[in-house]
Amino acid sequence: MTVIAVVGGGITGLTLAYRLRSRGKDAVVLEADTRLGGNIQTRQRDGFLTEAGPNSFLDKEPTTRELAASVGVEARIRAADPAAKARYLYTRGRLRAVPASPPAFLKSDILPLGARLRVVGELFTGRVASGVDESLGAFGRRHLGETATEVLLDAVQTGIYAGNLEALSVGATFPQLTKLEREHRSLILGAIRTQGAARRKALPAGEAAPEKLRGALCTFEGGLGTLVEGLARALGPAAHAGAKVEGLTPMQGGWRVSVREHGRQAELLASHVVLATPAYVTAGLLRPLDEKLAELVEGIAYAPIAVVNLGYAPGSTPPPDGFGFLVPSMEKRRLLGAIHASTVFPFRAEGGRVLYTCMVGGARRADLVGLDEEALVTLAREELRELAGVTASPSFTEVIRWPRGIPQYNVGHTGRISAIDAALARLPRLHLAGNAYRGVGINDCIRNAVALGDALSG
Numbered sequence: 001m002t003v004i005a006v007v008g009g010g011i012t013g014l015t016l017a018y019r020l021r022s023r024g025k026d027a028v029v030l031e032a033d034t035r036l037g038g039n040i041q042t043r044q045r046d047g048f049l050t051e052a053g054p055n056s057f058l059d060k061e062p063t064t065r066e067l068a069a070s071v072g073v074e075a076r077i078r079a080a081d082p083a084a085k086a087r088y089l090y091t092r093g094r095l096r097a098v099p100a101s102p103p104a105f106l107k108s109d110i111l112p113l114g115a116r117l118r119v120v121g122e123l124f125t126g127r128v129a130s131g132v133d134e135s136l137g138a139f140g141r142r143h144l145g146e147t148a149t150e151v152l153l154d155a156v157q158t159g160i161y162a163g164n165l166e167a168l169s170v171g172a173t174f175p176q177l178t179k180l181e182r183e184h185r186s187l188i189l190g191a192i193r194t195q196g197a198a199r200r201k202a203l204p205a206g207e208a209a210p211e212k213l214r215g216a217l218c219t220f221e222g223g224l225g226t227l228v229e230g231l232a233r234a235l236g237p238a239a240h241a242g243a244k245v246e247g248l249t250p251m252q253g254g255w256r257v258s259v260r261e262h263g264r265q266a267e268l269l270a271s272h273v274v275l276a277t278p279a280y281v282t283a284g285l286l287r288p289l290d291e292k293l294a295e296l297v298e299g300i301a302y303a304p305i306a307v308v309n310l311g312y313a314p315g316s317t318p319p320p321d322g323f324g325f326l327v328p329s330m331e332k333r334r335l336l337g338a339i340h341a342s343t344v345f346p347f348r349a350e351g352g353r354v355l356y357t358c359m360v361g362g363a364r365r366a367d368l369v370g371l372d373e374e375a376l377v378t379l380a381r382e383e384l385r386e387l388a389g390v391t392a393s394p395s396f397t398e399v400i401r402w403p404r405g406i407p408q409y410n411v412g413h414t415g416r417i418s419a420i421d422a423a424l425a426r427l428p429r430l431h432l433a434g435n436a437y438r439g440v441g442i443n444d445c446i447r448n449a450v451a452l453g454d455a456l457s458g
Ligand SMILES: Cc1cc2nc3c(=O)[nH]c(=O)nc-3n(C[C@H](O)[C@H](O)[C@H](O)COP(=O)(O)OP(=O)(O)OC[C@H]3O[C@@H](n4cnc5c(N)ncnc54)[C@H](O)[C@@H]3O)c2cc1C
Pocket: 007, 008, 009, 010, 011, 012, 013, 030, 031, 032, 033, 036, 037, 038, 039, 040, 052, 053, 054, 055, 056, 057, 243, 244, 245, 246, 276, 277, 278, 281, 305, 307, 402, 405, 406, 433, 434, 435, 436, 440, 441, 442, 443, 445
């Protein structure tokens, strides 16, 4: 019994199984759906390349590059178009450009003058008592003041978590911020010192710099599905789509895994099992083994989200400038934001077509995700008209609902993860992976999957 069963064929499970196999281990992926990729779903229709889930990743994680290279798709990485550089926020009645530097921030109208001056007052912020798991909202108000928190910080979290400022844990969602506070007290001071230190470390003149990742926003030619296809090709028959895991039974030296594969019941004997499934599925599989552990995992909340892709015929609406816009919760609008998908990645819309990817719902308006498709399209069109002045009728619409879309690292998350780790120690050769625990971005999922693969094959 040497096979490692990886349950769940999203980016986490695929990366993990690929890493294990590259290191000489026998690993298989068991994916319930008939297609691999989980949240990553690229579609091609009517001259548009649409994404049902994630749209891009930041090219700052060496592990993601290395993975793309080793499955033969690195040459297909595509950076965002320079026209997508500007980012917008909808605040105080209109879209406003997000300033790109501190001097530009001070001169901009993104916040009223008093709120901008309050941000400068950040220099005098004290440290929170150690061990306090603070909400993002409380942390933001201490450092940046009420308005900057409700406008800027809320927009930033919305773009990643679609969450609730008062519920999310700052330490679990933005650990870089709590690190800056711990080490430098003030975020502004910390940022200045860290940049200064980075400059001092610059290489002497004439010395060749090592290849450095630029942190550009990227996808692949063919969309994010290209990476999934690369992994699927590399895994070959080791990736089983249409294989739903229904139960786990401990046995000497490993686990008996009950699988329903294409309607047929089967059993797999595995030396290790990794559950790379969403937390609510993982909890169901854990319940017969350890009720307490199942409860801990089930307590990880998810924000629902609906993605509404609106495509426009060439010439029917002007191509929008910039990456897109976000709408802070205090504006009480029905849209979380929109990505100007055809500006960011022009190859995703053929022949001058325009593609908007609108996001609706999130923790703040979970009720909207239950609307039917037609109502969601109408809502997105009305909001695009009122917020961004888009009056044309789309020639193409697509709605994807994610009833449990993005895991929420709420206050208590870090303690919950420690408790999960402690409980897992009682179930040898069973491991949890995926976006519910230590990072929701594609880069986080890949980095954590590779690290687990190395630990299991070390
Ligand atoms: C709308 C949306 C937009 C996003 N945008 C971005 C973005 O732009 N950039 C970014 O970096 N991240 C983004 N994310 C986050 C990112 O997409 C996810 O965190 C990541 O793809 C999760 O991968 P995963 O493999 O951990 O989980 P999943 O993709 O959820 O994979 C889990 C898999 O387990 C399978 N499964 C479930 N039950 C069983 C079972 N019983 N047996 C076998 N298999 C089972 C599921 O079918 C699924 O394929 C976005 C997410 C969403 C929803």
